[in-house]
Amino acid sequence: MAALGKLSQALLRSSFGQTRRQLSAAASAGHAENASRTWKILSFVVALPGVAVCMLNMYLKMQEHHHEQPEFIPYSHLRIRTKRFPWGDGNHSLFHNDHLNALPGGYEGHDE
Amino acid sequence: MTHQAHAYHMVDPSPWPLTGAVAALLMTSGLAVWFHFHSTTLMALGTVLLLLTMYQWWRDIIREGTFQGHHTPPVQKGLRYGMILFITSEVFFFLGFFWAFYHASLAPTPELGGCWPPTGITTLDPFEVPLLNTAVLLASGVTVTWAHHSIMEGERKQAIHSLTLTILLGFYFTFLQGLEYYDAPFTIADGVYGSTFFVATGFHGLHVIIGSTFLAVCLLRQIRYHFTSEHHFGFEAAAWYWHFVDVVWLFLYISIYWWGS
Numbered sequence: 035m036a037a038l039g040k041l042s043q044a045l046l047r048s049s050f051g052q053t054r055r056q057l058s059a060a061a062s063a064g065h066a067e068n069a070s071r072t073w074k075i076l077s078f079v080v081a082l083p084g085v086a087v088c089m090l091n092m093y094l095k096m097q098e099h100h101h102e103q104p105e106f107i108p109y110s111h112l113r114i115r116t117k118r119f120p121w122g123d124g125n126h127s128l129f130h131n132d133h134l135n136a137l138p139g140g141y142e143g144h145d146e
Numbered sequence: 147m148t149h150q151a152h153a154y155h156m157v158d159p160s161p162w163p164l165t166g167a168v169a170a171l172l173m174t175s176g177l178a179v180w181f182h183f184h185s186t187t188l189m190a191l192g193t194v195l196l197l198l199t200m201y202q203w204w205r206d207i208i209r210e211g212t213f214q215g216h217h218t219p220p221v222q223k224g225l226r227y228g229m230i231l232f233i234t235s236e237v238f239f240f241l242g243f244f245w246a247f248y249h250a251s252l253a254p255t256p257e258l259g260g261c262w263p264p265t266g267i268t269t270l271d272p273f274e275v276p277l278l279n280t281a282v283l284l285a286s287g288v289t290v291t292w293a294h295h296s297i298m299e300g301e302r303k304q305a306i307h308s309l310t311l312t313i314l315l316g317f318y319f320t321f322l323q324g325l326e327y328y329d330a331p332f333t334i335a336d337g338v339y340g341s342t343f344f345v346a347t348g349f350h351g352l353h354v355i356i357g358s359t360f361l362a363v364c365l366l367r368q369i370r371y372h373f374t375s376e377h378h379f380g381f382e383a384a385a386w387y388w389h390f391v392d393v394v395w396l397f398l399y400i401s402i403y404w405w406g407s
Contacts, residue, residue: 070299073292077308081285085315088278095274104331109266111257112336120181127333134331 106136113138153218155210162203169195204363208380212372222379229383233390236353240394243349244401247342251406258337262406267339268331269407275326276403279319283392286315290361290385297368300375309365312388316358323351343402350394357391360384 115138118124125137132142150156169192176189211217217225251262259265270276289312296305327344334344364381367373373381 067299070292070295070301070304073288073295074304074308077285077289077292077311081288085278085281085285088281092274092278095271104268107266111259111264112266112340113333114335114337117181120184127335129327129330130333131328131330134329135333 103133103141104136106140108138108140153220155216155218155221157210160203160206162199162206165195166199166203169193169199208367208372211380212367217377217379222377225379225383229386233386236390240346240349240397243342243346244397247346247402247406250338250342258339262339264337264339267336270326270330270403272399272403272407275322276399279322280395280399282315282319282322283395286312286319287389287392289315290388294381294385297373297378297381298375302368305368305373306365309361309368313358313361313365316354316361316388320351320354320358323347323354346398346402350391350398353391353394357384357388360387 113136115125119126119128121128127135136142172188172192172195174192176186176192179188180186254260254262254264263269289308293305293308293312296302296308332340332343334340361384364373364384367380372378
């Protein structure tokens with residue numbers, strides 16, 4: 035939030051007198067009028083590869099364990115149904131997943 | 147022809163504030179009607195009116211600023227203050243949900259098993275999809291900065307590419323979160339854990355969708371030559387909002403996904 039405040043202050047000042055480009059800390063390559071090139075490089079060398087690494091990590095982790103269904107114990111502090119959901123039969127949450135989400139009475143239909 | 151002796155914008159009379167207020171009334175009362183009487187008519191009407199209001203009001207602002215020249219420096223300064231104040235109010239909105247989360251998780255009640263996560267809750271692994279989501283949003287912060295500098299330097303093509311990349315990353319986040327919601331072993335009805343998790347991340351997801359839409363409008367405007375290298379506040383506002391969304395996610399990730407697991 036402080037960075038936003040600083041940036042907006044700088045941009046407010048720029049309406050008087052000379053326009054001065056404010057660069058954020060990472061692009062401190064001097065007064066680069068080519069800051070867009072700096073951020074382009076950051077995008078393709080750091081940011082997107084970072085995403086790719088996390089995607090790879092995900093793929094590898096998915097292979098290790100397939101969805102184990104958590105054991106059903108009828109705890110009273112879970113699967114609250116004080117008021118029914120305003121859709122369907124009122125007993126299924128919006129993103130209900132038969133395999134992973136038990137109803138108050140247990141898993142529904144085919145257990146796998 | 148009349149001239150004004152000041153640089154401020156005296157806005158013409160407009161029906162959109164009224165239609166917006168009516169839309170808010172219909173949506174909220176419609177929500178109550180849906181919950182109690184199972185009819186979605188009022189809520190649907192309110193939503194349509196809201197969408198029409200937003201489209202027409204913002205279209206008018208673009209006309210006044212970009213085409214009619216009403217957004218002089220003092221006017222732009224006012225718009226900046228406005229956006230900053232709005233984002234600040236949104237910060238407080240999220241603060242409330244973080245308060246709820248910490249209230250419940252720092253001193254878990256006996257009903258939950260006296261522990262956090264509560265007994266019977268299988269949490270999500272913070273180093274799987276949530277970590278990828280973090281990388282996606284951080285990357286989008288880099289690409290939106292690239293877009294800003296491209297606009298300032300008059301690099302039209304680069305601005306379009308980087309802005310498109312930012313929006314795609316936003317969509318990817320939303321898609322991944324949707325999958326996570328479906329694959330979660332707990333639901334919103336699973337006590338205070340489910341409530342705090344889905345309300346906090348749910349409102350965040352809504353803000354990602356809003357931010358992506360805002361950026362998409364900026365992309366359309368950039369393609370149609372609305373922005374100049376000196377004057378592009380609509381884009382800056384969208385970028386500020388996007389950074390805000392990213393920061394909220396970081397707090398969500400650290401608090402709920404990581405510490406709370």
